Amino acid sequence: MKDPVVRLQHVARAYRTGAVTIPAIRDISLDIAPRVFTVIVGPSGSGKxxxxxxxxxxxxxDSGQIAVSGQDVLALSDNTLADFRARHIGYVFQAFNLIPVLSAFENVEYPLLLLDIPAAERRRKVLAMLAAVGLEAQANQRPNELSGGQKQRVAIARALVKEPALVLADEPTANLDSVTGAAIIALMRQMQESFHTSFIFSTHDERLMKEADQTFTIRDGMLVP
Ligand SMILES: Nc1ncnc2c1ncn2[C@@H]1O[C@H](COP(=O)(O)OP(=O)(O)OP(=O)(O)O)[C@@H](O)[C@H]1O
Ligand SMILES: [Mg+2]
Structure with a gap:
């Protein structure tokens, strides 16, 4: 493999709520190939x-090592880590995490504000990305005025707009009809080919699983060999 875009070595993470400890990731080591579609599958609650x-x-x-693009992320200070994330990583959250008081346009624009991109260029990029996900007409609507699938598309546009080297997408097609889902997959494939973006998805979507260049299965916080 070319240098992996992500390398995990003996990573473990438990959640502690009161007296109860839930081991979500027990001991995972893996290398994720750069510039391809990597898919992580596993049952609900498996740790994706x-x-x-x-x-x-x-x-x-809690323990282990994580390197992203060769950078040991645990060695970075909070500020450097936030900057590293803003520049290099786009994230499509399972619950979208849109900012409720901002319109669709402003939600997609937000990562570009963090990177100090000038206004005219921001506008051009945001409009192009909203068009790519089929939301030109909804640009001025706030998240509570959008359907689930439309919110998901805003979240995808927000993750892709800065053309990050690495995109993480947690069930990115879960709330989309099959036509929109296929269009979003095609858009991400096009980005991967044009910009050599590395994509890591979690999914239950058969269509997205079929697109995988590399697949990992996890169960109970462990890799299934
Ligand atoms: N904030 C939290 N506090 C306590 N336990 C948590 C928290 N988040 C997740 N867990 C637990 O950790 C385990 C892994 O959860 P995780 O959300 O990573 O699973 P998942 O594979 O993404 O599931 P899904 O397919 O349903 O999204 C589960 O047992 C879950 O209940
Ligand atoms: Mg999940």
Whole structure:
């Protein structure tokens, strides 16, 4: 394999709620190939979101090592880590995580504001991305005025707009009808081919599983060989 885009070594993460400890990821080591579609499958509760959150640098493991694009992310300070994430990682959250007071346009624009991109260029990129996901007409609507599938498409547009090297997408087609789902998969494939983006998906969607260049199955927080 070319240098992996993500390398996990003996990563473990448990959630502690009161006296109860839930081992979500027990001991996972894996290398994710760059510039391809990697799919993570596994039953509900197997640890997919927990894993993606750690790769996305929004959660830390209790133990183990995580390297993203060769960078040991656990060695970075909070500020450097936030900057690294803003520049290199796009994240499509399972629950979308759109900002409720912002319109669709403003939600997609937000990551570009963090990167100090000038207004005219921001506008051009946001409009192009909203068109790519078929939401030109909804640009001024807020999340509570959008359907589930439309919110999901805003979340996808927000993750892709800065053309990050790595996109993590947690069930990105779960709420989409088959035509829109296929269009979104085609859009991501096109990005991967044009910009050599690395994509990591969790999914239950057969169509997306079929697109995988590399597949990992997890169960009870462990890789299934
Ligand atoms: N914030 C949390 N606090 C406590 N337990 C959690 C938390 N988040 C997840 N868990 C537990 O960790 C385990 C893994 O959850 P995770 O969300 O990673 O699974 P998943 O594979 O993404 O599931 P799904 O397919 O339903 O999205 C589950 O047992 C879950 O109940
Ligand atoms: Mg999940």
């Amino acid at each position: 979101t927990t894993l993606l959150n750690m790769v996305g640098c929004i959660d830390l493991p």
